[in-house]
Amino acid sequence: MPAIDTNSLEDLSDTATGRIVSGGELRRRLQQILASAKRLGSVHAVGLIEIEPDTPPRVLRRIVTSMCRRIRQSDTLAELDDNRYGLILHHCPLDNAVGVARSLLATIRTGTDDDTGGQGEADVCRAVIGLVPFSAETSNTYQLLDHGRRACTEAWALGGDRVQVFQSEGGDRARKEHQLQRAAELSQAIEGDHLLLYGQEIVPLKPDLPRHIEVLMRMPDGEGGVIRPAAFVLAAERYGIADRLDQWVVNKVLASYRRLFGDSGVGVTINLSAKSIGDDKLLDLVRRHDVPAERVCFEITETAAIRDLESARAFIDALRQLGCRFALDDFGSGHASFLYLKELEVDYLKIDQGFVRDVLEQDFDLAMVAAVNKIGQVLGIRVIAEGVENHDILKRIRDVGLDYAQGYVHGLPSPLEDLAKLRRRAQLV
Ligand code: C2E
Numbered sequence: 261m262p263a264i265d266t267n268s269l270e271d272l273s274d275t276a277t278g279r280i281v282s283g284g285e286l287r288r289r290l291q292q293i294l295a296s297a298k299r300l301g302s303v304h305a306v307g308l309i310e311i312e313p314d315t316p317p318r319v320l321r322r323i324v325t326s327m328c329r330r331i332r333q334s335d336t337l338a339e340l341d342d343n344r345y346g347l348i349l350h351h352c353p354l355d356n357a358v359g360v361a362r363s364l365l366a367t368i369r370t371g372t373d374d375d376t377g378g379q380g381e382a383d384v385c386r387a388v389i390g391l392v393p394f395s396a397e398t399s400n401t402y403q404l405l406d407h408g409r410r411a412c413t414e415a416w417a418l419g420g421d422r423v424q425v426f427q428s429e430g431g432d433r434a435r436k437e438h439q440l441q442r443a444a445e446l447s448q449a450i451e452g453d454h455l456l457l458y459g460q461e462i463v464p465l466k467p468d469l470p471r472h473i474e475v476l477m478r479m480p481d482g483e484g485g486v487i488r489p490a491a492f493v494l495a496a497e498r499y500g501i502a503d504r505l506d507q508w509v510v511n512k513v514l515a516s517y518r519r520l521f522g523d524s525g526v527g528v529t530i531n532l533s534a535k536s537i538g539d540d541k542l543l544d545l546v547r548r549h550d551v552p553a554e555r556v557c558f559e560i561t562e563t564a565a566i567r568d569l570e571s572a573r574a575f576i577d578a579l580r581q582l583g584c585r586f587a588l589d590d591f592g593s594g595h596a597s598f599l600y601l602k603e604l605e606v607d608y609l610k611i612d613q614g615f616v617r618d619v620l621e622q623d624f625d626l627a628m629v630a631a632v633n634k635i636g637q638v639l640g641i642r643v644i645a646e647g648v649e650n651h652d653i654l655k656r657i658r659d660v661g662l663d664y665a666q667g668y669v670h671g672l673p674s675p676l677e678d679l680a681k682l683r684r685r686a687q688l689v
Pocket residue numbers: 460475476477488489490493505506509530531532533589590613646647648649666667668669673
């Protein structure tokens with residue numbers, strides 16, 4: 261990174277930024293706070309702020325002034341080295357620290373403090389903040405700053421313009437690095453619009469039920485193949501990019517629905533990760549695109565929904581008011597499944613593959629499938645068996661009376677474009 265304007269500290273000292281301290285002073289204060297944390301058991305946070313290298317010095321000065329205004333008197337902001345700043349949030353639990361860091365990031369993004377009249381609106385600049393909570397267990401200040409630096413590196417790898425909380429490796433560094441790499445690749449693929457939409461048919465087992473296609477996303481592997489989501493969905497959740505991923509998928513599917521499916525009445529079902537439940541951007545996307553909302557179904561897992569039942573319910577209600585449908589995915593694999601069914605208004609239940617796979621050999625699994633089907637009938641919810649791999653299983657599922665089957669027996673997931681073509685051809689004959 262290029263060096264900051266050599267006059268910057270003098271220039272800053274006659275403004276609100278008189279409070280900015282040196283890196284040495286930051287470490288001294290950190291040591292003091294760490295010692296008191298060990299005595300008193302208090303909780304604090306350290307932040308490392310990295311601003312992109314080519315930010316002009318005048319913009320940097322304005323940013324620093326704004327940041328100084330936004331932190332409390334008891335907090336510390338220090339200039340470390342090129343475009344890098346250190347922050348101590350004194351007596352600040354992690355949730356609050358994340359809130360403060362996000363507001364600082366918003367300040368940096370516009371190059372100014374909005375409260376000052378927005379003179380710097382034209383100077384949009386990028387930054388990341390690595391945040392490290394600390395308390396009595398933290399060993400020393402060097403470790404804290406190092407963790408902050410590592411969180412910043414992760415944040416840049418994930419596309420920048422974000423607050424990244426440091427997560428300890430828990431003794432499994434290689435796995436964490438692999439996940440980070442996957443998340444970074446995914447972030448680039450979203451940014452570059454390189455993800456691929458695949459799909460798999462959900463086939464009705466009774467007359468007059470509408471057809472659906474579940475959208476399953478894939479990432480190109482750079483060698484002509486594709487990577488399945490199992491390899492990166494977890495990483496996306498862990499590194500906080502699952503919401504961007506879902507927005508990308510929803511936007512793409514809605515934008516291409518008319519071209520792909522016209523008036524065929526085929527429904528599309530889209531998987532949402534836990535992070536997206538409650539995301540207003542998805543509501544906006546559904547409103548913005550000219551797609552019959554009743555053809556759009558969202559799949560959520562009960563595990564994700566019950567993390568915050570209230571907001572899940574409000575989210576489902578809002579989208580259902582627009583006409584969208586909901587499916588409870590992987591049903592049976594979580595806990596207390598039947599209990600939450602009464603709490604969440606859904607249109608479809610998808611029985612987890614784990615039960616469907618063994619219906620021919622395991623009486624319990626067959627009983628479970630039949631029980632879920634019965635519950636679905638009582639509640640007026642259509643029931644789908646996932647992971648139907650062969651005709652024997654399909655026959656058994658049909659005998660039980662399920663509404664839909666999905667699985668390799670009807671075909672492997674394939675590009676959504678190809679499935680749409682097949683559908684159009686089938687309608688012509
Ligand atoms: P899921 O929602 O339970 O999707 C069903 C998975 O089962 C898919 O794996 C599908 O390819 C696979 N499958 C289909 N038929 C059979 C079968 O007969 N036997 C077996 N053993 N498997 C079958 P896939 O495509 O690898 O997706 C894995 C998971 O990744 C999905 O599980 C879903 O949770 C997630 N996912 C996929 N696409 C998206 C997406 O666009 N957004 C989000 N947030 N998650 C997605």
